[in-house]
Amino acid sequence: MPFDGAPVGFESSFERDFLVSCRIEPRIRKVRAQQLQIRYLDHARMTERRYTPDFVVDLQASADVPFTRVVVEVKRLEDLWRSRRDMRAAYAAARVWAWKQPATIFKVVTDLQMNSGWLTNAQLLSPYLDRPHDADLIELIRTKMRSLESARIRELVASVTGRGFSSHRTLAAIYRMMALGELQCDRGLPISSMTWVTFASGRR
Structure with missing residues (x-):
């Protein structure tokens, strides 16, 4: 999927739909696919693991929005519910990681938000x-x-x-x-x- 002249990869039709929506949002300056790895400790299994979010989205600075970068996981609501136990620690680690970065948030985008x-x-x-x-x-x-x-x-x-x-x-x-x-x-x-x-x- 082209974004400002650079190709951005996707692995599902739902991820493609997310990228299509990003393309017509003027505040979005750049989208990168699977270029961030977050290391975390899975306390339930007592093992170190890695989590790779689907996208990192860079936004134009705005007085109305307190962040300029969004770490995004794109998930259908049904899949989010099904994988909630396996992914709970990963999402928690992503939120902590984002909180430690300047002007960054972590967000899970579902089809409930996209079907509009x-x-x-x-x-x-x-x-x-x-x-x-x-x-x-x-x-x-x-x-x-x-x-x-x-x-x-x-x-x-x-x-x-x-x-x-x-x-x-x-x-x-x-x-x-x-x-x-x-x-x-x-x-x-x-x-x-x-x-x-x-x-x-x-x-x-």
């Missing part, structure tokens, strides 16, 4: 990050949005189409800008032609 409109919208928008795009068309949309500040997608498409660009190309450019966070919307709601978008300058 956010994931559906991420699956829609993410592919447009990898497709060729027309810089002139995107600049035209920026100019239009600077004057409008907000508009429904269908209104924005109609205002740009006819200036040498088809509605299909215009919509693709809008989706790319939404994936990058340059055009913002309520991503918890299904994206459609009636979705309102607002312009956010200075996004990646």
Whole structure:
């Protein structure tokens, strides 16, 4: 899975879905897969063990969020429940390790959190990050949005189409800008032609 030009590995469709969601989150700067090993003592078995979390996610610093790095384990709720005894010590060690690091937390992400409109919208928008795009068309949309500040997608498409660009190309450019966070919307709601978008300058 490409992330800012660098491939990030995954081992399941659920991990892939997590990466897709990460790709359209503007605060996320980098994702690394299985590059952290945490040593801990399993007191139940009295043995030293190693735990490798699925991902380490680096975030842009923000006054609203007190951390800039998230150590992530991606687990379906059913699997989390089934493995709770075996993984309890590992997760506890990860939380302690994260607590000792600056601006770091440990989080288990489950399908209960992922099965939402956010994931559906991420699956829609993410592919447009990898497709060729027309810089002139995107600049035209920026100019239009600077004057409008907000508009429904269908209104924005109609205002740009006819200036040498088809509605299909215009919509693709809008989706790319939404994936990058340059055009913002309520991503918890299904994206459609009636979705309102607002312009956010200075996004990646």
